[in-house]
Amino acid sequence: MIFYLLLTVMIIFGSFHAFLSLYAKAVIRGAVDEGARAGAPEYAGTADCAIAANQVLNELLGSQFRGQVRVACSGNDERSVAQGVGYVPSFLPGILPDIQIDITAVVTKEPEY
Numbered sequence: 047m048i049f050y051l052l053l054t055v056m057i058i059f060g061s062f063h064a065f066l067s068l069y070a071k072a073v074i075r076g077a078v079d080e081g082a083r084a085g086a087p088e089y090a091g092t093a094d095c096a097i098a099a100n101q102v103l104n105e106l107l108g109s110q111f112r113g114q115v116r117v118a119c120s121g122n123d124e125r126s127v128a129q130g131v132g133y134v135p136s137f138l139p140g141i142l143p144d145i146q147i148d149i150t151a152v153v154t155k156e157p158e159y
Contacts, residue, residue: 056141063137067145070111070134075149077102078128081119082151085126088158095119095128103130111135115147126153 081099085092099117107115115132127150134145
């Protein structure tokens with residue numbers, strides 16, 4: 047009986063961890079996409095990219111996970127690049143692994159007409 051109770055708890059925590067990691071990946075993907083788009087206009091720079099990406103992260107990720115994710119922006123005259131790197135900590139350390147996240151978005155610079 048105890049075995050089935052523990053198995054049920056593991057399945058619940060594992061499912062919750064999987065859904066949380068999917069949500070975190072979607073938020074980080076949205077943040078790097080938004081940051082790269084913000085840096086795409088010809089007059090925009092890496093600061094515009096970083097501001098936009100961090101704004102999305104601050105709005106959609108809780109403080110527990112926000113500190114685990116970093117966004118870096120770079121680029122040149124031809125493209126804007128935003129990269130989100132971090133991890134989602136495990137709810138059951140030692141049993142479920144941390145979920146590593148590394149997502150990059152690249153957008154071609156838009157010429158000003």
